[in-house]
Amino acid sequence: MNKYKETFGVDISKDVFDVHGSNKGHDQYKNDEIGFKKFLKELPKGSLVVMEATGYYHYRLAQFLHKNEVIVSVVNPLSVKRFIQMKLAKVKTDKSDAKAICEYALINEVPIYNALTDTQSECLQLFRLLDTYLKQRTATKNKIHGEAVLGIPSKFVYRSLIRNKKQLNKEVAAIESKILSLVKEDQQEQLTLLTSIPGIGQKTALFLIVVTDGFSKFETAAQLCSYVGITPTIRESGSSVRGRARISKVGNRKLRNLLFLCSFNACKHNKACKEVYERIVNKGKSKKLALIAVANKLLKQSFAIAKYGRPYDETYVSVLPR
Structure with missing residues (x-):
């Protein structure tokens, strides 16, 4: 049996987020600070707010609600998708998705969200940026190789690519150094322990x-x-x-x-x-x-x-x- 006063399912998009309350029904708010505050003001005390893990979109709202002592749950999108398929739903809109998330939370035990610390949040952002730069560096290396295979590469193009690769190397090194320094502030001992495992490198240990x-x-x-x-x-x-x-x-x-x-x-x-x-x-x-x-x-x-x-x-x- 659901132990919360009311359960709300939230479907978030870039500009708005749709909300379906188990008692209140559907509503919609802007996906910004004003919309967050309006939603918070209308939330009954003792309610549960459930949303899917949708990368950047869900994070801001989840953090805001958690800091304002609202019970939040962030669930796996695949679990909700399977739940909707099981119901053989023929309609898929933001409104119907919010209702489905609410119904899913009413009959399933959902995990309670723990807000990220400022250090965790910054580290995760740094890891995402690091991935972007690593992909760009790989693409640049492949492009340099491709130009060399031509046999008569443009000197201007070749030098531009080399400069780009050097800059990406600097950015990658700077990000890795920043992540390492942030983790060392609180978890130096744990980092040392994890890297003692043969096969676990520093990057994996940091991310873990x-x-x-x-x-x-x-x-x-x-x-x-x-x-x-x-x-x-x-x-x-x-x-x-x-x-x-x-x-x-x-x-x-x-x-x-x-x-x-x-x-x-x-x-x-x-x-x-x-x-x-x-x-x-x-x-x-x-x-x-x-x-x-x-x-x-x-x-x-x-x-x-x-x-x-x-x-x-x-x-x-x-x-x-x-």
Whole structure:
């Protein structure tokens, strides 16, 4: 049974956000400070406000409501999408989506939102900008190679590309340095512990600390693995359906990608990960599935080390809850 006075589903777009209250019905507000304050003023005390994780759009409203002591929940958009499909809904509008989010929250237990600290918020913004610059740098490197292959590259074009690559290198270095300094202010010890794990690099360790709030958001390693989306899913039914095992992909894609890249190095230098990889491959499973299992193992090692507060020891057996 829903324990809140009223539940509100919120569908957010660039300019407005639609709201559906379990008692009040539909309303719409501007997606700005004025709209936030108007919505807050009309919210009954003891209400729950539920919205989908939609990147930049949901973040400002969630932070605003949380700071004003409103109970907020940010849910996975895929969960709501599956809920709407289950209902065989034929109409899809912002108004209907807000109503669907409200109905979803009324019959499902939803997670309570914890606001990001200023440091977390800045670090996540820096990581997003870092990704943008890294993609631009890769594109520039490819363009330089493409011009060289022509055999008679324009000197002006070539020099311009080289200057652009140098500038991107400076920006990448500056952002990485800023992230490192921010994390070191509060989590220097945890950063040192995580980088003691063979296979976990500094960038992955930094991102892990930031998105998990120093691992304080999770009580078990299983919860963390589920959040990242690094758990395998099996597709088997009867004798005819034998789908390949895949990762769930419901979770933090950026962190999942970083861990997958780390798994290559961990297979060589991390004893436990190497054993996991070899065991799965020897069973005839694909190497990709084995690497996913290694990424999962790395995540569990990170969780255990962060919770115990002790450096990596390949002979140590974790007894933390899974």
